[in-house]
Amino acid sequence: MQLDLETVKKIVLNALEEDIGEGDITSELLISDESRSKAEFITRQRAVVCGIPILELIFSLEATNLEYFPNVIEGSNIQSGQKIFTVSGNTKSILKLERVSLNILQRLCGISTTTRQYADIIKHTNAKILDTRKTTPGLRVLEKYAVWIGGGTNHRFGLFDQVLIKDNHLQAVSGDIFKALELAKKAKEKGLKIEIECDSLEQFKKVLEFGAADIVMLDNMTPDLLIEAVKMNNGRFILEASGGINLANIKAIAETGIDHISIGSLTHSAGNIDIGLDFIA
Structure with missing residues (x-):
């Protein structure tokens, strides 16, 4: 960076x-x-x-x-x-x-x-550590720089440089994943990537069915569920694990074959x- x-x-x-x-x-x-x-x-x-x-x-x-x-x-x-x-x-x-x-x-x-x-804990895997937007107001550029210096990878900088459809966005379209992804496709015209959050394998199946996304965030899933998601994905999307990740469980999460692991506590804690x-x- x-x-x-x-x-x-x-x-x-x-x-x-x-x-x-x-x-x-x-x-x-x-x-x-x-x-x-x-x-x-x-x-x-x-x-x-x-x-x-x-x-x-x-x-x-x-x-x-x-x-x-x-x-x-x-x-x-x-x-x-x-x-x-x-x-x-x-x-x-x-x-x-x-x-x-x-x-x-x-x-x-x-x-x-x-x-x-x-x-250091996950260097034997191909997974990347990502930061989030959970930064100190006014200091985001410095805190994301510190993540990069520490060996992490920067996620989107703000609301403007990548689509990220989260649970509250889905709620606004009555939980309709197909509709959300269809509306988000316009971002492709601007060269922006589309990411969508899934908190269950059932939601992930719908994303696999519709396509359009570049990255799928698997929120608060256990290592066993992540392993299943990696098999289901078969290399189609970039998969990102998020939620409840700490030094005690990150090794197990990285070894599932996941691509990205986003950790808010890198900056907020x-x-x-x-x-x-x-x-x-």
Whole structure:
């Protein structure tokens, strides 16, 4: 996934405006304009690094006052106590950018680390780990980037880039799968893929009968049901398992022969990594 740095910059500037407001009162009262410092971002736990390009962007906003460089490579596995990024220069500038930098780095490292855990468990299969739209409002581009860095694959970015017919959509057309797929076929003219959610093999049989879909999401199905669906499908559609997936059951799900496994918890439940900014000079 290629980061759109202009979009990222807007996110960063909004975060800085929220945090700094009219100014860093404490630093203005305690620290002279001439004060210089050196600081290091250090992890307190094992993690997968994600956020180096964002840190570089943040500190470039104070380019005349600061020098900075990464100590590790984006996407690498790091151990507790390891340095991630070093910055030096005007003390006030470093402190002004500290919290936003840490918030973003901790969040993204948490998502990439969680994703890597899932990806490592199923690397012996052909299944792909997918994210969802269950992201923090305003941070989707960053959180999906973190999934990608962790070894996952990005699902649709929003409502605009793929059709996904879910249970509420079916309810709106009286549960008529044939009608829903027929109406959705217009999206093909725009080059968009069509995905439909099925919560039973009976629904899946109707999709197989009608066709038109590119991807079928099999929601909250057990491994035994997924195995049956894979046999029924016989390679026709891309099959996606979703719902109730965790580190304990993902191996069994991936080994059913499913193509995609979408996991909302990659972004909505991943914990932040404990990272500190330590001043060393």
